[in-house]
Amino acid sequence: MSLLSDLINLDISETEKIIAEYVWIGGSGMDLRSKARTLPGPITDPSQLPKWNYDGSSTGQAPGEDSEVILYPQAIFKDPFRRGNNILVMCDAYTPAGVPIPGNNRHNAAKVFSHPDVVTEVPWYGIEQEYTLLQKDVKWPVGWPKGGYPGPQGPYYCGVGADKAFGRDIVDAHYKACIYAGINISGINGEVMPGQWEFQVGPAVGISAGDEVWIARYILERITEIAGVVLSFDPKPIEGDWNGAGAHTNYRDTLRTEGRLRTWTRTLSLP
Template identity: 50%
Template structure:
């Protein structure tokens, strides 16, 4: 299948055309009915929105976006997070939206609704912070193989690619750099980026984010990444094991802390308590951390390639092969955060964050501690 590659020079010519002050382009972005892909459409505002509340409700066809079937399928878009638009610059904005039925109830795929509701129960007491390390793989739009890989066969074995520098090692750096700068411009708290272990695989880190913002910021960062790939003629793959064999998979490790874990008085002890609670809910977490209820992530969580075994819970200090890793710096300082290394690269961050809140802070685990 051939892929059209944009002539960026021609595109920039039109994107540089001036607009009148009362013309503001705003793109509405939402997660579609698959829970995996993002959709968007744009409209012209007569003034610059300063918050999601300044963006009017809109609607779209649910049957054409994986939500439902039938002729009566109009769903509502409720703006919830506003960002600068790195593609149009100027006063243009991106607005992330929740999806609701016409009667005002959230659609089944709206995982943000329940996550935000649960966050409200713990925000005042524990002030949860999150960070996500999002891994992804670049695929050549023309060959449908990882970017820079030979058309037949495989590249050299893993080893020189992680944080690599140089031609043939850091494959797709231009896309990673474009995404990094675009996220900073958008106002997304992107903490950094690096080439990953498998060639053509990269990672970016979002956070620290408080509460529901971790889901909002990661979904918008994914949207920006996918659109940048579109302009480069490159597909962005979030499959947790895009290439079988002796190659690393892709995850979305999540870092989690609360007021108690960040306290020097009992921070490390609280982290260990949370880990035991997560141990008791390992099977439930595995289902939540993979949109296919563990069926995709099992290809990645094999106990090899810096992963734990999907059927066993483990934890350790600095152990990248554990389910939960306690960074060495956290042990040295006696406080900080834990790293849950089980989520798949295509996980829903709202569900992952919600589960950590449920299992660590809300559910009564007193009999299991």
């Protein structure tokens, strides 16, 4: 196993080539997919990246008789898993004719955020993403007795201690990996239900907020994969009087009118 570990962590920076992991949203609207390709050298802007394709019939995004879907690179991040000059690439998806596939909400969002009136307002977002860590074999929150329940909610929110905080190693690994990747992650905390946590992304301007949240979710999915834990964004993972999970979205814009600066803030709670 030590040889395998050595190869996984092998530094390829002495070569000119890099690995780009193309990431996109699958057919459910919440599942993440990715595939890797080798590129001849470092990349500094997504416009330098080639488009790529995948089999949309295998992701619920195209019929079997016409399954090709094209990935358009939109944002790049440092890869905390391969490191060096290797990158993660946030993509959206199109037909071979260049038409956004159903579910490609980023395409329309880009139109909105690039509008001069919207650019002038400088829309800031802060997104609080809650999630639950589940035991792999039983799909039950980590720290919970199999088939049973922990003590009542109360001591777990921002809690400290082996009987209150479950999965902190995963959470901290995700926190640092996001900072390494260049995501503007602003904090983490334990949530009300044991085995439940939250991370915050922002402030981020415009469409970059969405790109950063999706890559942060991807990184978290990869880390839980390594740890043998299942990640859930289910808004109500456990029935009964247990805390739910959502993505609270804080919004603020800044608009300069008649020489004066106006700012306002509101918060949306999304499932």
